[in-house]
Amino acid sequence: MADDDPRWKERSETNGKPLHQRGWLIAASGLAMFALVLVVMLRMQSIEKVVENIGNLPERVAARMGPAGQGEVLPPAGPQLQAIRGLGERLSGHIIWSSNRDGNHEIYSINVATLEKQRLTDNPHVDFFARFSPHGRRIVFLRSRPEYVSVREALDWDVWLMNADGSNQRRLAERGFYPRWSADGNAVIFGRGQHVVRVDVASGQESIVFDNPADAAQIRFGDVALGADGNRLALVLEGGNGVIRDLEAGVTAPLRGEYVCQPTWAPHDAFIAYIEAVGHGGTRVMRARPDGSMPEVLMDLPGENSHEYFPQLSNNGEWLIWGAASEGHEHDRADYEIFVWKLGEPWESAVRVTYYTGNDMWPDLFIEPR
Numbered sequence: 001m002a003d004d005d006p007r008w009k010e011r012s013e014t015n016g017k018p019l020h021q022r023g024w025l026i027a028a029s030g031l032a033m034f035a036l037v038l039v040v041m042l043r044m045q046s047i048e049k050v051v052e053n054i055g056n057l058p059e060r061v062a063a064r065m066g067p068a069g070q071g072e073v074l075p076p077a078g079p080q081l082q083a084i085r086g087l088g089e090r091l092s093g094h095i096i097w098s099s100n101r102d103g104n105h106e107i108y109s110i111n112v113a114t115l116e117k118q119r120l121t122d123n124p125h126v127d128f129f130a131r132f133s134p135h136g137r138r139i140v141f142l143r144s145r146p147e148y149v150s151v152r153e154a155l156d157w158d159v160w161l162m163n164a165d166g167s168n169q170r171r172l173a174e175r176g177f178y179p180r181w182s183a184d185g186n187a188v189i190f191g192r193g194q195h196v197v198r199v200d201v202a203s204g205q206e207s208i209v210f211d212n213p214a215d216a217a218q219i220r221f222g223d224v225a226l227g228a229d230g231n232r233l234a235l236v237l238e239g240g241n242g243v244i245r246d247l248e249a250g251v252t253a254p255l256r257g258e259y260v261c262q263p264t265w266a267p268h269d270a271f272i273a274y275i276e277a278v279g280h281g282g283t284r285v286m287r288a289r290p291d292g293s294m295p296e297v298l299m300d301l302p303g304e305n306s307h308e309y310f311p312q313l314s315n316n317g318e319w320l321i322w323g324a325a326s327e328g329h330e331h332d333r334a335d336y337e338i339f340v341w342k343l344g345e346p347w348e349s350a351v352r353v354t355y356y357t358g359n360d361m362w363p364d365l366f367i368e369p370r
């Protein structure tokens, strides 16, 4: 085809600009966009955090695109199994958590004393964030609306209920994130956009507990936890600033630390636990007084599995359960394992309860009252 052929002209021009010019325009606007993102990130975060975030970018993009591949269950043996059995001699109760070991995130339950395992959900959707009711008889959890949703997306989840054995599954509320029980077990509190919502379990009636005021930064979706007194609300704002808001007085106290997230109350609001993104392995579990003061490190496990996330106190407040990865970060993709530890004992006594090379996340532990 000759250069002066009219067909060539038609092919080589788009939107009135020759192709090579258009290529430059795309490259220049891409570069400008990258620079803008970088400037915004630098304004919000330290250089180290920006570098870390850029390093995590491929994993983060992959998480948005589709589910992680399935891993392999490696049944514990020898000292690993002994440690798990030792746990069963010390407490009777159940651990629940979400895992993609059957190809899709489902919720599983283990009887700590007998090591009997049960799969509680079985459907093509993602199920996670299971939380025992105060009496341990029911579980509230999240189910994705489309079949696959990354846990980075906060708006495509419904709040579901089931009995502790997986029976009677029903949807309690639409478009909620990170649901938790009220202290009396009559209601569930969850995040929805800029609101914190309370839904009555019996009637399904909803009311707004907290409407993010204009003076607060945007709530980072999901990181909300209302204390047992119904007044102290822990939440994380964009940029990694955690706060505890006194709803009656309208005053806010900081949740101290760098890049804090995932606040969770100990029973009776004895203290608040949360993740701080510093420490061995890049994260650690912190504990502070209910007003956010006197922060101290609660758990920063020595050894390779020290990228801690998903902290939760057992119903009696005596044990901590969480997930920890040795590498990788994405919460629904990386190889997290579930750990249990009794408060006050040496960190090294923590017991690893999962042995699966895929993703295990968001556990809870209910201990039968003696």
Ligand SMILES: [Ca+2]
Residues within 6 Å of the ligand: 279, 280, 281, 282, 283, 284, 285, 299, 300, 301, 306, 307, 308
């Ligand atoms: Ca750590």
Ligand SMILES: [Ca+2]
Residues within 6 Å of the ligand: 334, 335, 336, 337, 354, 355, 356, 357, 358, 359, 360
């Ligand atoms: Ca795992």
